Amino acid sequence: MLSDDQIKAVIARWFSYYAPGDDPQPTHQERLDGVVRELRATMLDDIDRLRAERKTMLALIRELVDDGECWFDHHGGCQGHGYLSLKPGEKCPHAAAKELLSGDADAHA
């Protein structure tokens, strides 16, 4: 993902673009189109990379999550998975992971 400064650099490059052999020089609209094309390409690359990372992480979670049920002690800790110091309202990470995987169609792909 581009930072604000990187976006500004893309804009500055397109709007300072000058090639002596180019006649006529790019119009304002052509420069804007260039900025949009370049930023869109970067965003699409980011989305592809994030999708690949997400798929990898979901596969890892699926491998790591324990199929056993949670069972809680009188303090609210999950004895089934060893998360003994859960605070009120906190979920056992294994239960949270199962919820994440069950709600994600891609997780089973």
Ligand SMILES: [Zn+2]
């Ligand atoms: Zn648990």
